[in-house]
Amino acid sequence: MxxxxxxxxxxxxxxxxxxxxxxxxxxxxxxxxxxxxxxxxxxxxxxxxxxxxxxxxxxxxxxxxxxxxxxxxxxxxxxxxxxxxxxxxxxxxxxxxxxxxxxxxxxxxxxxxxxxxxxxxxxxxxxxxxxxxxxxxxxxxxxxxxxxxxxxxxxxxxxxxxxxxxxxxxxxxxxxxxxxxxxxxxxxxxxxxxxxxxxxxxxxxxxxxxxxxxxxxxxxxxxxxxxxxxxxxxxxxxxxxxxxxxxxxxxxxxxxxxxxxxxxxxxxxxxxxxxxxxxxxxxxxxxxxxxxxxxxAQWPARLEVVQEHPLIILDGAHNKEGVDALASYISQQYKDKQIHLILCCTSEKDPEQVFASLMDFPLSSLKFTTFEGYRAPSSEEVKGKAMTIGAQPVEDVFEAINATKAQAEPADLILITGSLYFISTVRTTFM
Structure with missing residues (x-):
């Protein structure tokens, strides 16, 4: 056909x-x-x-x-x-x-x-x-x-x-x-x-x-x-x-x-x-x-600033090494900011292992969510993965973003990171 x-x-x-x-x-x-x-x-x-x-x-x-x-x-x-x-x-x-x-x-x-x-x-x-x-x-x-x-x-x-x-x-x-x-x-x-x-x-x-x-x-x-x-x-x-x-x-x-x-x-x-x-x-x-x-050179979702007040950064750090590099950058550039995290990894990955270096930050809020796609965490997986890192499970990514924006002060940093499939979904909110 x-x-x-x-x-x-x-x-x-x-x-x-x-x-x-x-x-x-x-x-x-x-x-x-x-x-x-x-x-x-x-x-x-x-x-x-x-x-x-x-x-x-x-x-x-x-x-x-x-x-x-x-x-x-x-x-x-x-x-x-x-x-x-x-x-x-x-x-x-x-x-x-x-x-x-x-x-x-x-x-x-x-x-x-x-x-x-x-x-x-x-x-x-x-x-x-x-x-x-x-x-x-x-x-x-x-x-x-x-x-x-x-x-x-x-x-x-x-x-x-x-x-x-x-x-x-x-x-x-x-x-x-x-x-x-x-x-x-x-x-x-x-x-x-x-x-x-x-x-x-x-x-x-x-x-x-x-x-x-x-x-x-x-x-x-x-x-x-x-x-x-x-x-x-x-x-x-x-x-x-x-x-x-x-x-x-x-x-x-x-x-x-x-x-x-x-x-x-x-x-x-x-x-x-x-x-x-x-x-x-x-x-x-x-x-x-x-x-x-x-x-x-420009590459979307690499420390991409999508909003200024509060500062919102998207980054497709989807493995331990990428997250470690991201955490190092954030600690150097934004050490004086209150930080809110929204995270998601694909269903086969362990968030405790992937996002370990970000867990060292004194966080104002931490949410774990999902996206649409065949590698996305299911509702049960969102709850289980969120529990391993002490995050609030939020099954709707846009709800997670809106709730975090409502919590954050204008001078805060909202960092959204994880799977590039997830970041692709998130990016539609800001583009």
């Missing part, structure tokens, strides 16, 4: 969500082969890591765009519109293109369902749609790909990049990627390919050893934060300087469009990749392009 509208096409893709997570490349490789292997026509950068993938991609995208290099991005999840996951210079895929590609893909997916490979997942379908769009419709100069989960068996690993990036290795998705950090590092290092260098901002010695060994086995080179490139932050503000092994790499007195000191590492990783692309591929990326790009 032909899909008649974008809305029908999107519904068809999202209906595959119950097929869940199926690590492996075979289904995507099969679909791409049927479409004429469009991934072979793309010049790509591939990013894996627990946190910072979106910010690193945005720092790169903004700098490349400033240099006049048309840049595609594949990111997840979305915050405002599903189509923003597939974009060129921040312009999302058109509804018509999405519909056309979905109609090309649907009979192939139906055929695949009858085979031993089984039905493709929602993420696999979106990945194939993105590849086909970039290769046959939009024709960007470069595409920056974010992994969805892990790396080695993530379906984005079908691309052949010019350089691979690993931001860091944290605790997220331990049930799938491995309980031990080194096991999760192994999965993320799986994006390293023969002859393709890898740059990383990871600083754990054990993880770095694994990345180096993987690169060596693939006869390629690593570029490491603290060794091949490094940063020096200025005390008391968010300005910093970047130093690189490349003679043209050093850039002093930099500022970022994204808040938080932790963004400096993401920006440094992006600059290391840009250095490499300039050196090895002669891309016309000048220092001024990067300086301006870093300041113009």
């Amino acid at each position: 032909t899909l008649k509208t974008y809305e029908e096409a999107l519904q068809w893709v999202e209906e595959q969500a119950p097929f869940g997570i199926k690590p492996g490349l075979s289904r995507v490789e099969h679909l791409l082969a049927k479409l004429g292997s469009p991934e072979r026509r793309l010049k790509s950068v591939h990013i894996a890591g627990t946190n910072g993938k979106g910010s690193t991609a945005e720092f790169m995208r903004a700098s490349l765009t400033e240099a006049g290099i048309v840049t595609g991005t594949f990111t997840s999840p979305y915050i405002v519109d599903f189509r923003e996951r597939i974009a060129v210079d921040k312009d999302p895929i058109s509804k018509q293109a999405f519909l056309e590609i979905a109609n090309q893909l649907k009979p192939l997916a139906d055929e695949l369902q009858e085979s031993s490979l089984g039905h493709p997942t929602s993420f696999e379908l979106v990945t194939v749609i993105a590849i086909k769009y970039f290769a046959s419709y939009a024709f960007p100069d470069i595409v920056i790909w974010e992994t969805g989960l892990g790396g080695r068996l993530d379906c984005t690993n079908v691309v052949s990049p010019m350089i691979s990036l690993i931001t860091n290795v944290g605790s997220d998705h331990a049930a799938i990627l491995g309980e031990e950090k080194i096991d999760r590092a192994y999965e993320k290092a799986g994006i390293i390919k023969s002859g393709v260098p890898v740059a990383t901002a990871e600083e754990d010695p054990e993880v770095l050893t694994l990345i180096r060994e993987t690169a060596k086995n693939n006869r390629t080179k690593t570029y490491e934060l603290g060794q091949d490139f490094h940063i020096e932050a200025e005390a008391g503000n968010e300005r910093f300087s970047y130093y690189s092994i490349y003679p043209f790499g050093t850039k002093k007195d930099l500022t970022l469009g994204l808040k938080g000191g932790y963004q400096q590492k993401n920006a440094a990783l992006a600059m290391a990749a840009l250095d490499y692309l300039k050196m090895m591929y002669a891309l016309p990326i000048e220092e001024e392009h990067i300086r301006i790009g870093l300041t113009r």
